[in-house]
Amino acid sequence: MVKQYPGGKASTHLHSLQPGQHLIFVGAIKGPQWTPNRVRHVVLIAGGAGITPCYQLAQGILGNAQDQTAVTLIYGANGDRDILWKGQMEQWQQTFPDRFKVRFTVSEPGENSTLARGRVTASLLQDALPDLGSKECEVYVCGPPAMEAALLGTRSTKGLLEELGYGKEQIHKF
Numbered sequence: 001m002v003k004q005y006p007g008g009k010a011s012t013h014l015h016s017l018q019p020g021q022h023l024i025f026v027g028a029i030k031g032p033q034w035t036p037n038r039v040r041h042v043v044l045i046a047g048g049a050g051i052t053p054c055y056q057l058a059q060g061i062l063g064n065a066q067d068q069t070a071v072t073l074i075y076g077a078n079g080d081r082d083i084l085w086k087g088q089m090e091q092w093q094q095t096f097p098d099r100f101k102v103r104f105t106v107s108e109p110g111e112n113s114t115l116a117r118g119r120v121t122a123s124l125l126q127d128a129l130p131d132l133g134s135k136e137c138e139v140y141v142c143g144p145p146a147m148e149a150a151l152l153g154t155r156s157t158k159g160l161l162e163e164l165g166y167g168k169e170q171i172h173k174f
């Protein structure tokens with residue numbers, strides 16, 4: 001799944017491809033590496049198209065019978081129709097009631113939206129994470145730049161996650 005950005009060279013090219021055409025990948029950027037059972041609980045925070053690596057990690061953990069890590073996914077999107085794989089995530093909640101929880105929030109909800117409203121804020125995290133700030137936890141974030149800056153901080157500002165008690169070593173950007 002690739003989001004097309006108006007004027008975006010790569011995403012526009014990808015969206016122009018037809019079935020049967022080829023794309024050559026010259027390499028992969030190495031991101032954070034996952035080790036099963038390294039921590040008791042992993043929190044994945046996704047914004048918009050940033051759901052893609054979060055979904056893959058959740059799928060990998062839940063699909064590995066040897067990995068007993070609990071997963072909480074917090075997923076912010078613009079509108080209800082921007083929430084991807086909702087059915088699959090709700091299915092995971094039923095299949096793994098003690099290990100998988102998902103929280104959706106939309107910043108521009110439709111009239112009939114039943115989802116939580118707003119962005120990923122301190123109060124949403126406090127509500128969704130009973131073990132907020134726990135040292136037995138790792139947090140992974142992938143979202144638009146403004147969301148990542150708010151959660152992870154910048155060179156000159158502390159991010160929300162640190163303010164809520166997570167250590168720098170617990171916080172990862174995909």
Ligand SMILES: Cc1cc2nc3c(=O)[nH]c(=O)nc-3n(C[C@H](O)[C@H](O)[C@H](O)COP(=O)(O)OP(=O)(O)OC[C@H]3O[C@@H](n4cnc5c(N)ncnc54)[C@H](O)[C@@H]3O)c2cc1C
Pocket residue numbers: 001002003004031047048049050051052053076077078105106107118119120142143144145146147148150174
């Ligand atoms: C490892 C990795 C893999 C990736 N894989 C893919 C991929 O497969 N496909 C793809 O298309 N892109 C991918 N990306 C790109 C990246 O995830 C998106 O470009 C990025 O998340 C932008 O999202 P968006 O434009 O959909 O966000 P938007 O739709 O603009 O926003 C999403 C949500 O963020 C909220 N938000 C905005 N600002 C803030 C804020 N300050 N605080 C809190 N919430 C805020 C909005 O309200 C909204 O709810 C990947 C990136 C990385 C690092």
